[in-house]
Amino acid sequence: DGGITQSPKYLFRKEGQNVTLSCEQNLNHDAMYWYRQDPGQGLRLIYYSQIVNDFQKGDIAEGYSVSREKKESFPLTVTSAQKNPTAFYLCATETMTVREQYFGPGTRLTVT
Amino acid sequence: AQKITQTQPGMFVQEKEAVTLDCTYDTSDPSYGLFWYKQPSSGEMIFLIYQGSYDQQNATEGRYSLNFQKARKSANLVISASQLGDSAMYFCAMREAPLNRDDKIIFGKGTRLHILP
Numbered sequence: 001d002g003g004i005t006q007s008p009k010y011l012f013r014k015e016g017q018n019v020t021l022s023c024e025q026n027l028n029h030d031a032m033y034w035y036r037q038d039p040g041q042g043l044r045l046i047y048y049s050q051i052v053n054d055f056q057k058g059d060i061a062e063g064y065s066v067s068r069e070k071k072e073s074f075p076l077t078v079t080s081a082q083k084n085p086t087a088f089y090l091c092a093t094e095t096m097t098v099r100e101q102y103f104g105p106g107t108r109l110t111v112t
Numbered sequence: 113a114q115k116i117t118q119t120q121p122g123m124f125v126q127e128k129e130a131v132t133l134d135c136t137y138d139t140s141d142p143s144y145g146l147f148w149y150k151q152p153s154s155g156e157m158i159f160l161i162y163q164g165s166y167d168q169q170n171a172t173e174g175r176y177s178l179n180f181q182k183a184r185k186s187a188n189l190v191i192s193a194s195q196l197g198d199s200a201m202y203f204c205a206m207r208e209a210p211l212n213r214d215d216k217i218i219f220g221k222g223t224r225l226h227i228l229p
Contacts, residue, residue: 041221045216099145101157103157103159108155
């Protein structure tokens with residue numbers, strides 16, 4: 001089945017620890033995105049990558065880091081520098097036609 | 113200034129009635145694309161419908177249609193014959209200059225739709 005996988009669905013960490021969220025796709029889409037969603041809010045862009053070994057900061061990149069070593073994978077690291085890391089994180093890929101985005105199931109991160 | 117405005121934080125609609133979810137947008141770019149996404153309680157974002165700024169006709173996808181009024185910068189989503197499974201959060205989004213690979217999708221804050229049996 002073609003799709004986007006994010007794991008785990010729920011993640012719990014202690015404050016001060018870095019944590020890496022996984023995003024894998026087999027849709028053969030070039031572009032991948034990371035969004036953050038807070039309760040009652042829309043999506044805010046963290047990082048995006050349009051090709052392998054290249055990525056750009058989004059609107060709220062501080063405290064996050066990414067890598068894009070393979071087309072299929074775009075992991076997001078939430079570092080201890082992120083002040084309010086508890087949120088729902090969504091990964092997306094993008095087609096090159098009308099450029100709609102397809103989303104993974106999301107990871108809900110709770111930091112205490 | 114907000115690029116995408118969804119003025120209805122929540123709506124309650126009786127099953128089988130039609131629903132209109134409002135969305136207004138702000139752009140000075142003549143070329144743009146408008147999207148609607150559905151987010152059920154599971155959290156996954158589901159793409160529903162797309163409208164290009166140069167499209168002559170309103171987009172339709174099954175029970176979904178987009179009421180595109182370019183002069184008013186309005187892109188309302190219409191759901192015909194609503195079903196209980198339509199209960200979800202709905203997001204309007206816009207991409208300016210869709211052929212520009214550096215451009216990003218901007219999302220509104222969403223409308224929570226509740227379908228009543």
